[in-house]
Amino acid sequence: MSSSEDMSEEPTAQVVLEASGIRKSFAGVHALRGVDFRLRAGEVHALVGENGAGKSTLIKVLTGVYQPDDGELHYLGAPVSFARPAAAQEAGISTVYQEVNLVPSMTVAHNLYLGREPRSGFGLVDFRGMRRDAENLLEDLGIDVDPRRQLGSLGLGVQQMVAVARAVSADARVVIMDEPTSSLEPREVETLFELIRRLHERDVAVVYVSHRMEELFQICDAVTVLRDGRLVHSGPMYEMTRLELVSTMLGRPLSEVRREGTTAFGGDHETGSTALLRATGMSRRGVLGAVDLSVKPGEVLGLGGLLGSGRSETVKALVGLQSLDAGVIEVDGRTVRRGSAASAIRAGIVLVPEDRKAEGIIPHLSVRENIVLAALPRLSKAGIVSRARQDKVVATFMERLRIKASSPEQKVNELSGGNQQKVMLARWLAMSPKVLLLDEPTRGIDVGAKAEVQSLVDDLAEQGLGIILVSSDLEELVEGADRIVVLKDGSSVAVLTDSEVSVDGVMSAIAEGGADE
Amino acid sequence: MSTSQQTRSGALAGLVQRHGALGVLVLLLVVGGLAFDTFLTAYNLGNLAVQASFLAVIALGMTMVIVSGGIDLSVGSVYALSGVLAAYSARWGPIAALLVPLAVAAAIGLVQGLLVGRAKLAPFIVTLGGLLFARGLLQFLTAEGSETYLVPRESAFLQLGQGSVLGVGVPVLIVVLLYAVGGIVLQRTRFGMRLFAIGGGEDAANLMGLPVTSTKVGVYVLSATLAGLAGTMNAAQLGSGVTVIGVGLELNAIAAVVIGGTLLAGGMGSVSGTLAGVALLFVIQDLINQVGGFNSNLQAVVSGAVLITVVVLQTLLSRARR
Numbered sequence: 001m002s003s004s005e006d007m008s009e010e011p012t013a014q015v016v017l018e019a020s021g022i023r024k025s026f027a028g029v030h031a032l033r034g035v036d037f038r039l040r041a042g043e044v045h046a047l048v049g050e051n052g053a054g055k056s057t058l059i060k061v062l063t064g065v066y067q068p069d070d071g072e073l074h075y076l077g078a079p080v081s082f083a084r085p086a087a088a089q090e091a092g093i094s095t096v097y098q099e100v101n102l103v104p105s106m107t108v109a110h111n112l113y114l115g116r117e118p119r120s121g122f123g124l125v126d127f128r129g130m131r132r133d134a135e136n137l138l139e140d141l142g143i144d145v146d147p148r149r150q151l152g153s154l155g156l157g158v159q160q161m162v163a164v165a166r167a168v169s170a171d172a173r174v175v176i177m178d179e180p181t182s183s184l185e186p187r188e189v190e191t192l193f194e195l196i197r198r199l200h201e202r203d204v205a206v207v208y209v210s211h212r213m214e215e216l217f218q219i220c221d222a223v224t225v226l227r228d229g230r231l232v233h234s235g236p237m238y239e240m241t242r243l244e245l246v247s248t249m250l251g252r253p254l255s256e257v258r259r260e261g262t263t264a265f266g267g268d269h270e271t272g273s274t275a276l277l278r279a280t281g282m283s284r285r286g287v288l289g290a291v292d293l294s295v296k297p298g299e300v301l302g303l304g305g306l307l308g309s310g311r312s313e314t315v316k317a318l319v320g321l322q323s324l325d326a327g328v329i330e331v332d333g334r335t336v337r338r339g340s341a342a343s344a345i346r347a348g349i350v351l352v353p354e355d356r357k358a359e360g361i362i363p364h365l366s367v368r369e370n371i372v373l374a375a376l377p378r379l380s381k382a383g384i385v386s387r388a389r390q391d392k393v394v395a396t397f398m399e400r401l402r403i404k405a406s407s408p409e410q411k412v413n414e415l416s417g418g419n420q421q422k423v424m425l426a427r428w429l430a431m432s433p434k435v436l437l438l439d440e441p442t443r444g445i446d447v448g449a450k451a452e453v454q455s456l457v458d459d460l461a462e463q464g465l466g467i468i469l470v471s472s473d474l475e476e477l478v479e480g481a482d483r484i485v486v487l488k489d490g491s492s493v494a495v496l497t498d499s500e501v502s503v504d505g506v507m508s509a510i511a512e513g514g515a516d517e
Numbered sequence: 518m519s520t521s522q523q524t525r526s527g528a529l530a531g532l533v534q535r536h537g538a539l540g541v542l543v544l545l546l547v548v549g550g551l552a553f554d555t556f557l558t559a560y561n562l563g564n565l566a567v568q569a570s571f572l573a574v575i576a577l578g579m580t581m582v583i584v585s586g587g588i589d590l591s592v593g594s595v596y597a598l599s600g601v602l603a604a605y606s607a608r609w610g611p612i613a614a615l616l617v618p619l620a621v622a623a624a625i626g627l628v629q630g631l632l633v634g635r636a637k638l639a640p641f642i643v644t645l646g647g648l649l650f651a652r653g654l655l656q657f658l659t660a661e662g663s664e665t666y667l668v669p670r671e672s673a674f675l676q677l678g679q680g681s682v683l684g685v686g687v688p689v690l691i692v693v694l695l696y697a698v699g700g701i702v703l704q705r706t707r708f709g710m711r712l713f714a715i716g717g718g719e720d721a722a723n724l725m726g727l728p729v730t731s732t733k734v735g736v737y738v739l740s741a742t743l744a745g746l747a748g749t750m751n752a753a754q755l756g757s758g759v760t761v762i763g764v765g766l767e768l769n770a771i772a773a774v775v776i777g778g779t780l781l782a783g784g785m786g787s788v789s790g791t792l793a794g795v796a797l798l799f800v801i802q803d804l805i806n807q808v809g810g811f812n813s814n815l816q817a818v819v820s821g822a823v824l825i826t827v828v829v830l831q832t833l834l835s836r837a838r839r
Binding site: 103124127 | 706707709710714716717718720721722785
């Protein structure tokens with residue numbers, strides 16, 4: 001596909017960063033096979049592609065983390081090569097990473113100026129000057145936060161703003177944002193976009209990497225699509241529709257994508273008539289107010305609400321990982337003991353947690369070990385674990401969930417995010433649960449794997465499981481769920497059914513919820 | 518709970534965490550002063566301060582190491598080794614008696630720092646190795662403790678441990694000076710900021726382009742050198758190199774640092790808290806002696822109980838702050 005630079009309807013701004021013919025391979029595996037990338041001053045340039053397409057490698061080449069095997073980098077018109085990340089930073093290319101990479105125990109001002117603290121006489125750090133600079137910088141960027149606050153005491157969204165502020169404070173000409181919104185609330189995303197618009201006014205070029213389609217179309221001017229280490233498209237954003245972009249990324253024909261939609265969820269499910277799981281009056285001082293919900297067999301119940309509204313706490317409470325002051329949880333009419341993970345699992349409730357790195361996978365164990373971990377008691381007799389039964393379970397689930405691993409003995413941290421998530425799913429499905437709780441099952445995994453996880457959720461519901469789905473991605477929530485319980489400030493404020501299950505429905509329930517009660 | 522309430526209770530919790538040791542120390546001084554005539558006397562407190570000065574010097578370095586997220590188990594052995602080296606070198610004059618042990622200690626710190634910072638080995642293991650190495654070297658130099666080196670009676674070097682200025686012992690003055698400088702280094706210099714940053718989030722510090730390796734090397738050199746200085750001061754006070762001292766001293770130092778409100782996980786702490794922590798350990802010991810009749814081993818029991826109490830409080834407080 002031809003690129004846009006020879007089209008002349010746009011006033012051509014100065015090219016700040018240009019990469020041409022970049023090649024990079026690792027141990028014989030080609031990550032980049034001759035990629036061109038051109039970034040103009042003041043533009044917000046989307047860099048998209050499935051995991052493994054070469055986005056991260058390209059970013060690392062641009063920021064001096066990797067040296068290209070072949071190809072050239074031009075920065076501000078002159079050929080450059082960055083030996084270290086610090087060299088790129090000094091030249092004015094900053095990076096904001098997916099996970100906030102600041103020091104939570106230090107103040108906002110410290111985090112902004114760590115490594116380049118202003119100094120007064122005797123080489124001492126000039127705190128007053130640092131705070132004043134920080135105040136000015138934050139005000140310039142329209143970020144409303146006291147620089148004396150400890151960073152860790154702020155919300156993730158604000159922390160991400162501080163990270164961006166740090167990136168631009170170094171007189172950056174180019175800011176690279178790698179999935180900056182993956183842990184942000186819709187409201188916080190808006191603030192970040194406001195900030196990006198200000199960068200645009202200052203003629204700073206932004207490279208924006210994200211899996212979230214709606215964001216790309218909202219904020220980006222130009223887009224570059226990579227697939228299998230090759231450039232497959234580069235041009236203005238407005239020339240593409242969403243479907244075209246998805247089909248370009250996946251390399252699948254447009255008609256196929258159109259038929260299946262942008263998420264892989266099917267329609268509504270055939271659901272049982274009586275509730276499989278019913279929770280009433282779940283409360284915990286300062287965490288949950290009063291949450292009521294129920295799931296029928298074969299139903300996908302969505303949990304909507306802002307970050308901090310108690311979604312994760314609710315699903316944790318259901319599996320006994322969050323202690324409760326009051327509330328009744330029943331499965332098939334039988335009460336489950338509160339605050340006991342063991343009895344929740346016995347009753348058939350399992351949770352695939354939000355933070356799979358911290359709460360889920362055990363990185364140095366193999367795929368097999370990770371899958372059978374929770375099911376070990378059922379696979380053993382008198383404390384001895386049967387290897388044959390393990391292998392059978394593992395083989396079944398690797399096939400059923402299409403887990404891509406070289407063998408069951410491959411270490412799980414060598415897999416892609418999507419496959420790690422499937423391993424997590426397999427672990428809990430091996431317990432033959434009745435109710436499956438999924439907290440952000442598709443966060444941080446690429447489009448293809450996302451679709452697979454989504455269609456798996458559908459399959460599982462069809463097989464009669466009750467599923468509770470928590471997702472910050474409203475579109476995913478709305479398309480995946482049959483019914484949505486909306487939480488606000490730790491209480492359930494609305495239940496959306498049938499036609500009310502829509503993005504607008506959830507938004508207005510969040511906005512109005514609680515007022516009429 | 519409203520946000521302002523949360524911030525206020527959080528601030529209060531932070532205050533208690535930072536200055537709790539000082540509060541308890543003042544309380545004990547008042548109670549001790551009321552209960553025992555011989556406690557709040559210049560003589561008793563002066564003696565106590567000199568005794569505490571060696572641990573105080575070691576704990577200063579330990580504070581910096583722990584703030585950076587590390588640990589230094591070698592300080593007790595380095596302390597003892599330096600004392601023997603000082604006593605041995607005193608025959609070549611006071612300058613040698615001071616510089617030889619400091620140089621050896623700094624070299625041990627440098628090797629440990631390179632292993633932790635550059636080779637990225639776990640500080641616990643590296644400094645455990647340092648502990649065994651320094652203790653072994655000490656045994657070798659003294660033929661398993663059978664040979665004792667004495668500082669010549671007339672040596673000016675003895676002033677470092679036995680002298681006093683205006684009635685205040687030289688070791689105490691050294692501690693005051695070191696803590697003043699140490700406080701500035703930790704709170705007001707780039708080196709100090711880096712220690713906090715590395716302890717608070719090493720990956721983040723790396724991505725920010727901070728010189729993580731050299732900062733770590735620096736802090737282990739500093740800690741070992743301070744341990745060497747403490748051993749040297751001790752040799753000057755005793756007039757000889759004693760081989761059996763310093764066993765388990767690293768744990769006392771860690772205890773003082775933690776009691777002083779420094780997080781064992783790193784990223785947060787202060788040298789003033791450590792000084793209060795050291796003082797607290799010695800005041801408790803002295804008060805138990807004052808009560809008399811008790812087995813003096815009870816001191817360790819009480820110190821242990823205080824340590825546990827502090828750690829429990831710290832944990833509760835840091836949860837309250839969240």
